Amino acid sequence: MSSRTSADPSAQPDSAVDTKPFVEPADLGTFDPAKSLGSPGSFPYTRGPHRTMYRDRLWTMRQFAGFGSAEDTNERFKYLLSHGQTGLSTAFDLPTLMGRDSDDPLALGEVGRCGVAIASLADMRRLFDGIHLGEVSTSMTINAPAAILLAFYVAVGQEQGVPLDKLRGTLQNDILKEFHAQNEYVFPPAPSVGLVVDTIEYCTQNMPQWNTVSVSGYHIREAGATAAQELAFTLADGIAYVELSIQRGLDVDAFAPRLSFFFDLHSDFFEEIAKLRAARRIWAHVMRDRFGAKSERSWLLRMHCQTAGVTLTEQQPMNNVVRVAFQALAGVLGGTQSLHTNSMDETLALPTQESAKLALRTQQIIAHESNVTQTVDPLGGSYFVEKMTNEIEASAYAIFDQIEGMGGVLKAIDRGYFRRVIAESALAEQKRLDRGEQKIVGVTDFVEDGSSGVDILQISQETEDAQIKRLTALKKSRDPARHQASLERLGSDAQQGKNVMPALVEAAKADATVGEMMTTMKSVFGSYDGGPEW
Amino acid sequence: MVTTARSTEQSKPAESTTPAIRMLLAKIGLDGHDRGVKVLARSFRDAGIDVIYTGLWQTCEATMKAALQEDVDVVGVSLLSAAHLTVMPEIVRIRKELRIEQIPVVLGGIVPEADHPKLKEMGIAAVFNPGSAIDRIIETIRELAHRRDADTPAQMQSGYKAKDVCALAKMLTAVQRGDDLGDWRPPSGRANVVGVTGAPGVGKSSFIARIAQSLHDQGARVAVVAIDPSSPVTGGALLGDRLRMMRGAGDFFVRSLSSGLAPGGLAVNCKEVVDVLNGFGFDYILVETVGAGQGEVAIGELADRTILLLMPDSGDAVQFSKAGIMEIADAFVLNKCDLAGADATEAQLLSAVGDDRPLFKISTIRDQGIGAVVDWVRLA
Ligand SMILES: Nc1nc2c(ncn2[C@@H]2O[C@H](COP(=O)(O)OP(=O)(O)O)[C@@H](O)[C@H]2O)c(=O)[nH]1
Ligand SMILES: [Mg+2]
Numbered sequence: 001m002s003s004r005t006s007a008d009p010s011a012q013p014d015s016a017v018d019t020k021p022f023v024e025p026a027d028l029g030t031f032d033p034a035k036s037l038g039s040p041g042s043f044p045y046t047r048g049p050h051r052t053m054y055r056d057r058l059w060t061m062r063q064f065a066g067f068g069s070a071e072d073t074n075e076r077f078k079y080l081l082s083h084g085q086t087g088l089s090t091a092f093d094l095p096t097l098m099g100r101d102s103d104d105p106l107a108l109g110e111v112g113r114c115g116v117a118i119a120s121l122a123d124m125r126r127l128f129d130g131i132h133l134g135e136v137s138t139s140m141t142i143n144a145p146a147a148i149l150l151a152f153y154v155a156v157g158q159e160q161g162v163p164l165d166k167l168r169g170t171l172q173n174d175i176l177k178e179f180h181a182q183n184e185y186v187f188p189p190a191p192s193v194g195l196v197v198d199t200i201e202y203c204t205q206n207m208p209q210w211n212t213v214s215v216s217g218y219h220i221r222e223a224g225a226t227a228a229q230e231l232a233f234t235l236a237d238g239i240a241y242v243e244l245s246i247q248r249g250l251d252v253d254a255f256a257p258r259l260s261f262f263f264d265l266h267s268d269f270f271e272e273i274a275k276l277r278a279a280r281r282i283w284a285h286v287m288r289d290r291f292g293a294k295s296e297r298s299w300l301l302r303m304h305c306q307t308a309g310v311t312l313t314e315q316q317p318m319n320n321v322v323r324v325a326f327q328a329l330a331g332v333l334g335g336t337q338s339l340h341t342n343s344m345d346e347t348l349a350l351p352t353q354e355s356a357k358l359a360l361r362t363q364q365i366i367a368h369e370s371n372v373t374q375t376v377d378p379l380g381g382s383y384f385v386e387k388m389t390n391e392i393e394a395s396a397y398a399i400f401d402q403i404e405g406m407g408g409v410l411k412a413i414d415r416g417y418f419r420r421v422i423a424e425s426a427l428a429e430q431k432r433l434d435r436g437e438q439k440i441v442g443v444t445d446f447v448e449d450g451s452s453g454v455d456i457l458q459i460s461q462e463t464e465d466a467q468i469k470r471l472t473a474l475k476k477s478r479d480p481a482r483h484q485a486s487l488e489r490l491g492s493d494a495q496q497g498k499n500v501m502p503a504l505v506e507a508a509k510a511d512a513t514v515g516e517m518m519t520t521m522k523s524v525f526g527s528y529d530g531g532p533e534w
Numbered sequence: 535m536v537t538t539a540r541s542t543e544q545s546k547p548a549e550s551t552t553p554a555i556r557m558l559l560a561k562i563g564l565d566g567h568d569r570g571v572k573v574l575a576r577s578f579r580d581a582g583i584d585v586i587y588t589g590l591w592q593t594c595e596a597t598m599k600a601a602l603q604e605d606v607d608v609v610g611v612s613l614l615s616a617a618h619l620t621v622m623p624e625i626v627r628i629r630k631e632l633r634i635e636q637i638p639v640v641l642g643g644i645v646p647e648a649d650h651p652k653l654k655e656m657g658i659a660a661v662f663n664p665g666s667a668i669d670r671i672i673e674t675i676r677e678l679a680h681r682r683d684a685d686t687p688a689q690m691q692s693g694y695k696a697k698d699v700c701a702l703a704k705m706l707t708a709v710q711r712g713d714d715l716g717d718w719r720p721p722s723g724r725a726n727v728v729g730v731t732g733a734p735g736v737g738k739s740s741f742i743a744r745i746a747q748s749l750h751d752q753g754a755r756v757a758v759v760a761i762d763p764s765s766p767v768t769g770g771a772l773l774g775d776r777l778r779m780m781r782g783a784g785d786f787f788v789r790s791l792s793s794g795l796a797p798g799g800l801a802v803n804c805k806e807v808v809d810v811l812n813g814f815g816f817d818y819i820l821v822e823t824v825g826a827g828q829g830e831v832a833i834g835e836l837a838d839r840t841i842l843l844l845m846p847d848s849g850d851a852v853q854f855s856k857a858g859i860m861e862i863a864d865a866f867v868l869n870k871c872d873l874a875g876a877d878a879t880e881a882q883l884l885s886a887v888g889d890d891r892p893l894f895k896i897s898t899i900r901d902q903g904i905g906a907v908v909d910w911v912r913l914a
Binding site: 094095097098100105106107108109110113114182183184188222223224310313314315347415416423426427430434443526529530532534 | 563564565566567568569572573576577587589590591593615616617620621644663664665668734735740774777778899900
């Protein structure tokens with residue numbers, strides 16, 4: 001693709017053609033490898049967070065997938081655990097992601113469709129039935145109701161007798177990118193971010209092994225941002241979480257090591273590599289120089305990456321396998337700690353088992369056959385890659401200045417800045433396609449007739465019906481006084497600006513549902529309509 | 535989700551003589567992936583189409599009620615959640631129930647080839663998958679809009695007289711387009727016409743939605759005319775006011791208009807549109823202007839009373855000074871008082887315009903202070 005970086009953030013990327021056919025040493029200007037790169041595993045970590053990288057430890061091959069009911073997912077978890085996997089990855093269905101119960105009118109047709117439906121502690125208990133939470137690490141992709149899902153997890157852990165400081169896992173918990181791009185927000189920006197800081201504070205004090213926020217550029221990029229915008233917006237969001245947590249009174253070195261990042265791997269091969277290298281360098285400087293973090297673990301940017309769903313095409317879906325392979329390779333050459341490779345049929349529906357396996361095999365081939373793992377940061381010192389890394393870094397700093405000029409991330413959201421810029425970039429890309437300046441194999445060029453003929457996984461209606469039945473029964477069987485009191489406490493804690501985590505854990509144990517807790521908080525925090533820009 | 539739609543040639547701006555096609559774009563359900571629908575909305579605008587976008591998380595019912603009121607030429611539904619076989623039959627059912635079967639519905643999203651015939655059979659005019667050429671989509675929309683059955687003036691007039699909302703919607707289109715209706719004139723009405731003006735983003739649409747809902751809840755019949763600017767280059771427009779007004783869908787009547795070449799923040803034939811609404815029997819007609827600033831004084835002529843909306847720290851109070859818009863306002867509403875700086879802006883405003891006209895401090899999103907404004911509006 002062609003979103004070449006430019007030091008001027010307002011300049012729209014316009015052409016895939018670089019003006020120079022090759023880069024020369026002089027193009028790098030005053031480039032000091034010791035300062036800009038360091039060795040792998042040393043400041044500013046441009047070349048990688050660890051000294052030996054994949055020679056000692058491959059990246060985590062983390063394939064994320066959703067299955068209908070809590071039972072189905074539980075079965076899948078047990079299968080994975082019995083085959084030696086220790087990390088569980090949970091995808092929730094759309095109603096859960098939006099903080100709505102399975103019987104909400106807007107949930108119609110969505111329950112259990114793209115992930116598991118969790119409306120109450122009872123559902124969470126079934127999800128982890130027979131799994132010892134002290135022995136696994138669980139990643140939960142959830143944002144607006146993240147604090148509630150964390151409360152469910154804490155409650156299940158306590159029922160199993162696992163001490164809080166033994167619970168390990170990750171919450172996505174990045175609400176800012178929801179306002180910019182993915183639209184799974186519920187409350188207005190300020191109280192939403194307040195909830196994120198509540199979880200950071202709670203985990204820092206009680207669950208030191210928990211990764212609190214996965215600051216995500218993925219969705220920002222998928223919504224249309226350029227590589228430079230993805231990088232800058234994501235890091236700006238990260239900076240906002242750090243600032244607010246410090247304002248809350250937390251010591252930066254106590255919580256910063258538990259923040260991680262999540263980037264998209266698009267098709268412009270070298271640009272993606274440059275983006276990941278620049279991300280580490282910027283973060284190291286920001287954490288050390290701006291926030292005064294003393295611990296090396298605070299300076300280190302750890303990342304998960306996923307190949308770009310938006311680049312996959314419905315036409316000639318086999319081509320997607322090739323796209324994913326190149327994108328994944330860029331992630332590895334950029335030094336990612338964890339990787340998800342998309343399945344070739346994802347534009348059509350949930351991936352089938354066959355295609356999901358092929359996606360995993362793609363990573364294994366890179367890991368075990370290509371030998372790119374044998375030398376750390378093999379592209380370090382390439383005139384081209386170093387120049388690009390410098391340029392995308394400069395773009396990011398320029399965008400930081402713009403955001404700061406508006407008064408920070410929250411103020412910029414109020415103005416509709418992120419949404420406007422992202423929509424403009426998406427439209428600009430469309431226009432490049434329209435003008436034939438950008439090509440998509442099998443879509444704009446090399447087109448074939450006929451449909452794809454790929455098998456599609458369909459989900460049945462039964463999951464939804466059964467889930468709603470269980471929820472109805474739960475609402476009848478719970479202790480109404482305890483339930484009522486727990487929601488009242490939640491409302492009053494939120495009103496008084498207290499950390500709501502303890503109240504959420506209590507409400508979870510009183511069988512309050514996700515929807516009920518969200519509604520209670522909405523009555524205090526208000527709701528949000530997306531801001532001025534659309 | 536891919537948005538690899540493309541076109542092979544540049545779309546030409548619409549001829550200024552032909553009225554713009556009006557299209558409603560809707561996302562239904564909880565899925566928030568709106569890259570595709572946003573790119574389409576902008577591409578349609580650039581092809582000279584007036585696009586009414588209803589925003590995220592809509593129900594089938596609210597969508598089709600909006601289609602009825604807006605009398606659009608085409609409804610486009612975007613679905614990425616694979617729920618098309620649940621959602622589209624519902625859309626078709628409601629379309630029939632509302633008696634707007636002449637409005638064609640097209641679907642865009644991830645729809646397996648095997649489902650296309652089923653959708654066509656139930657009455658969906660076209661299905662576009664990711665990667666459909668934008669040129670072809672636009673061509674299809676033009677064709678569908680062109681083929682759409684129109685009522686005769688006589689049909690519209692008798693329907694209008696019988697208080698049929700469908701007929702009202704069509705009459706508004708005809709009047710706004712300047713169609714020949716012979717010597718038909720709407721009867722005169724007794725509506726209280728209230729203009730709402732203020733800079734883009736101060737919350738005009740959200741505020742109007744709140745006021746309209748409140749008036750409705752008190753038993754009044756309420757209509758809203760919401761105007762957004764047309765692109766001077768392509769003639770198309772993005773009409774986004776309605777997306778703030780979806781919650782009360784059906785409780786009050788909303789018509790979105792593009793400004794066209796009309797000066798002063800109103801739309802072409804805006805007065806005629808208001809007259810048709812007035813003659814239909816509405817008690818209140820709320821008119822939202824473009825919000826272009828200083829020169830927007832035309833609303834003063836059209837409305838019985840005009841409200842100027844401001845927000846804290848906007849600098850408007852200073853920038854507007856005493857001339858133009860500040861002069862014609864009958865009341866000032868300082869919105870977004872939940873944000874910092876409200877008191878300072880209030881002081882600025884008072885020193886600029888004095889205190890002989892009412893000044894309300896409100897927060898639309900917190901629902902604070904609205905009641906006093908409603909009382910003022912009712913006190914006609
Ligand atoms: N904080 C705050 N935001 C508001 C208030 N009223 C409206 N908004 C927001 O301002 C943005 C623009 O509102 P909109 O009604 O579209 O403004 P318009 O362009 O003047 O019609 C939306 O995101 C609204 O939610 C308010 O009282 N307080
Ligand atoms: Mg508006």
